[in-house]
Structure formats: structure tokens, C-alpha cells
Amino acid sequence: MMKRRAITAAKYVFLFVAAFLSIFPLAWMMISATNTSVDVLTGRLLPGAYLGENLKTLAAHTNIGRALWNSFRNAIVATIASLAVCSVAGYGFEIYHDRGKDVLMGILLLSMMIPFAAIMIPLFMMVGRANLLNTTTAFVLPTVSTAFLIFLFRQSARYFPQEVIEAARIEGMGELGIFFKMYIPIMRSTYATAAIITFMGAWNSYLWPLIIMQKAESRTMPLLISSLIAGYVTDYGALMLAVTSSVLPTIVIFLVLQRNFAEGIISSMK
Amino acid sequence: MERVMKLKTRRSVVGWFFVLPATLLIFGFYFYPIVKAFILSFQTGVGVNLKFAGLFNYKRLLADNLFKKSLGNVFIYLVIQVPIMLMLALILAQLLNDQNLKFRGFFRTALFLPCATSLVSYAIIFRAMFALDGFVNAILMNLNLITRPINWIGHPWAARLLIVIALTWRWTGYNMVFFLAGLQNIDDSIYEAALIDGANGLTRFFKITIPLLRPIILLTAIMSTNGTLQLFDEPMNLTNGGPANATLSVSQYIYRLSFQYSPRFGYAAAISFVIFALVAILALIQMKVGDTR
Structure with missing residues (x-):
């Protein structure tokens, strides 16, 4: 009995320590955003009164408003484009499946094996030749269509009852009508999951914009905060405020839509 | 019977239109670049001035x-x-x-x-x-x-x-x-x-x-x-x-x-x-x- 209780206690201690370590860096980031650089370094763990001052520093030395807008616009465009293209394809691969389409789907899945590092140079050359450097189009294009999202929508179309389709056809509804008026409303949760994955991916994307966004005014948030540490003197308070403003949107999305988020991750293994 | 067949082909064609945009994009932005990278790996030069050099890059890599x-x-x-x-x-x-x-x-x-x-x-x-x-x-x-x-x-x-x-x-x-x-x-x-x-x-x-x-x-x-x-x-x-x-x-x-x-x-x-x-x-x-x- 004693031994059992000790094991249970150890379990809880372990879990609490793990949970604390997981949360702490993010809490520290937010607290630090309100403190002076010196306070951040010496490990002050209480919120300070320097938030306004840090904001002024950031506004004076960086174009953080512009970067936030760029990140937001790019991520929204990427999400809408991806969802449109991939959901239509996923639906097509499942509802109209035949031998040819099944084979093609298999081929498309192979693209998941290609690491981005292996194709970034040709991609960069393509974008450069098309005069698309520094544009949202260039940011979005390589990731509009991903085998993963097509696969996700194909799996969900599998649960779209065949009777519904047949009934709609008898009613005289066109194939496009069935997709727009019946499939999309029913599959809202799949769309939510896909939207979160795509938005987060685009919001956090770093290597691709690092290569293509060469003008200061087209820089996104990851590029901005990355450039802040390259300076000679780092103002840690202002730095943490910049990082916080980059992380907060995704944390809010995460906390509100945690279920879809986990589902999205897990659905990649079905 | 013939009508059923026609309907089937028609639906299959509609299906191909559904999957076409995504397919083209994956071929254009995954498969084409990886082939391109492979070809590029046999070329040398600075920037976009490239010429074929056989296995030179791979030999250089080993050293x-x-x-x-x-x-x-x-x-x-x-x-x-x-x-x-x-x-x-x-x-x-x-x-x-x-x-x-x-x-x-x-x-x-x-x-x-x-x-x-x-x-x-x-x-x-x-x-x-x-x-x-x-x-x-x-x-x-x-x-x-x-x-x-x-x-x-x-x-x-x-x-x-x-x-x-x-x-x-x-x-x-x-x-x-x-x-x-x-x-x-x-x-x-x-x-x-x-x-x-x-x-x-x-x-x-x-x-x-x-x-x-x-x-x-x-x-x-x-x-x-x-x-x-x-x-x-x-x-x-x-x-x-x-x-x-x-x-x-x-x-x-x-x-x-x-x-x-x-x-x-x-x-x-x-x-x-x-x-x-x-x-x-x-x-x-x-x-x-x-x-x-």
C-alpha cells in the first residue's frame, strides 16, 4: 500500500515538473516582454512596467506592424488557397475514384518524402525567373497543394455517405453543387483542422521567406525576430515583446481549437 | 446500358477536373524541382551561369x-x-x-x-x-x-x-x-x-x-x-x-x-x-x- 502511494506520488511529481517545464519558457517570454533588458537577464520573474517602453523601442527600430500584417496576409492567402485546391482534389480522388486516380494519388503521396531543403534551390530559381521575389504569390505557391491535405480530405470524403450523393443526383443537383452545398457544410470540422495546420505552417514558415523575401518591407514576423538577435546589442525586453507578438496568435488558436489541432496531427497517421 | 456507361465516363471526367489543379501544382512544385535539383547537381558555376561537370560536385562533396x-x-x-x-x-x-x-x-x-x-x-x-x-x-x-x-x-x-x-x-x-x-x-x-x-x-x-x-x-x-x-x-x-x-x-x-x-x-x-x-x-x-x- 505504501509503495503504491509512493509510486502515485512520484507520477504526479513527474507530470507536474514536465508540465511546468513545458509552460515556463512561454510564461517567461511574456513576463520578460514587460521588463527591462537587465531585468530579463538577471531573471526577474514578476511582470514589470516596461511594456510600453519596449513597444516604443520596437516601433522605433523595426517595422513590426508591417511584418505582422505581412505574416497575417500571407498565412490567410495560403490557408484559403490550400483549402480550396486540396479539398476539391481530396473529394475528387475519393468520390470519383477509379484505377487511374488511385494510382495518381499514390504518386502524389510520394511528394511527402521530398525534403524542402532538397528543392529550395530550384524553387528559388523558378520564382526568380518568374519575377515573383518578395511577393505573397511566391510565398504561397510551393505549399498550396500538399499531398498531406489532399489525403486528409480524401479520408474525410470516405465518410460522406454515398446515399446523400445519389439522392442529390436524383434531385437533379450537379456534381459541383453537391460538393459546394452538401460536402463542404458537412465536413466543416475537417476544414477547421486543415485550416489550423495550414495557417500555423504559413505563419511560422521561416526558410522559404528567408530566401525569397529580400526587401525589408516584405519581411514576415519570423524574419523580423530572427533579425533582431543579429544586432550587436540585444534589448531582451523588446526582443521578448516581438517574440510574444509572434507566438500569441498561434497560442490563442491552439487553446481555443485544441481538439482540432490534435486531430490534425493524428489524422496524418491514419 | 449505354446511358449508364456515358454517365460513368462523364463522372470520371468530372473527377479528373476535380483533381487536376492540385496534381499540376504538386508536379510543378515538388517533382519538377527534385528532378531539376538532380540535374543541377551535375553542373558547376556561380549564380545562373552553369555548365555540366559530370560527377565533379559529388567528388568535391566527399572531400x-x-x-x-x-x-x-x-x-x-x-x-x-x-x-x-x-x-x-x-x-x-x-x-x-x-x-x-x-x-x-x-x-x-x-x-x-x-x-x-x-x-x-x-x-x-x-x-x-x-x-x-x-x-x-x-x-x-x-x-x-x-x-x-x-x-x-x-x-x-x-x-x-x-x-x-x-x-x-x-x-x-x-x-x-x-x-x-x-x-x-x-x-x-x-x-x-x-x-x-x-x-x-x-x-x-x-x-x-x-x-x-x-x-x-x-x-x-x-x-x-x-x-x-x-x-x-x-x-x-x-x-x-x-x-x-x-x-x-x-x-x-x-x-x-x-x-x-x-x-x-x-x-x-x-x-x-x-x-x-x-x-x-x-x-x-x-x-x-x-x-x-
């Missing part, structure tokens, strides 16, 4: 110490960090899978939270926390664990350790979610039968949980391998590849070759093709090893 070093660094992470992280994720998932656990929702959310942080952001948070005159050193000094501050990004192994710590923080919860989903699919009756047979907790863990989770362990191992081989954001922002290239990753080296020095696209493409081959080979090996049933 390139910096390439070997970056590959070695990535393998150090792979061998040390991935097993630790997956073990930790499995243990946490096992603990969280207990229906009677108190604060279950809180633990799950907390452990999963790092996944919501972008790679650049967490790399910078860790860099600030582990600065020479920073918070972590102050704590360690106050606890009398060290007498002098550790120069985390100034010492090769300390810098590597820092990357390992950071990666583990960011990705353990992510992998835990997969394990949790897998554990929830295991039928309770299997455990009950084992309990009746007198199997204790550890035996159950090693004889039931791990074998039944094998496909998911395999999946997470492949994903982690893939991710580690392509590591970029963290060494770039946390250690800047230093000190003396001790944390330089292969992706970072490709980036430097292509975009920081005079652009050697051909040579960089050769290296990137090696990554592609490694990802494929390691995935195949893991599938072979993990599939022994």
Missing part, C-alpha cells in the same frame, strides 16, 4: 570537411535526441492514458503547448534564457550547481546540448499526442488478461504497450529522422551554427552555400540531393527494422 561535419552534427542529434524524446513522449503518454488521473486535461494541454510555438520563436526564447549572463546561468549559480556561468553557445558540446534540450522541449508533446492516440486504441481487455496472468506494470509496458504501439513508434521515428535531417531554424537562430560550426546543420550549410557566399547552386544541389537520398534510405531501414512481426 568537403564542412559537409562531413554538418552531417556528423545532424547524426549526433539523431542518435542522442530522438531516442530520448521518444522515450519521454511514450512515458508521458502512458501516464496520461490513466482515466483516473487528476488534472489530466491540464497536463495534456501544458505538455502539448510547446507545439503552438514557432521554431524561430522558441529558438530565440531559448537563446535568451541560456545567454551567458542570462536566466538559466543565474539560477544554476544561485543553486550552487556551477561556480562560473556556462558559455552555452560558446562551447561545442554545450551548444549541442542546448540544441538537444530545445528540440526535446519543442517536440516531446507533439510525439506524445501520437502515442496517446495509439494507446487509446489498445483494448483494455488485453491489459486485464495480463493482469490476471500476474504481469506487473513494467512487464505490461514492455510486453504489451510497446509491441502494440510499434507502428506508431515507427511513424514517429521516421518523422523525427526526417525533421532532424532537415534541421534549420534552430541552429540558425539558437547557435548560428557555431561555435566553429559545431552545431551547423546540413540544411544550414546548403543555405550558406546558396545564399550567403557566392551562390554555388550546383554544389548545393548535390548536397541537397544527398539529404533526399538519406531521408529515403533511413525511412526504408526503419520500416524494415520496425516491421519484424
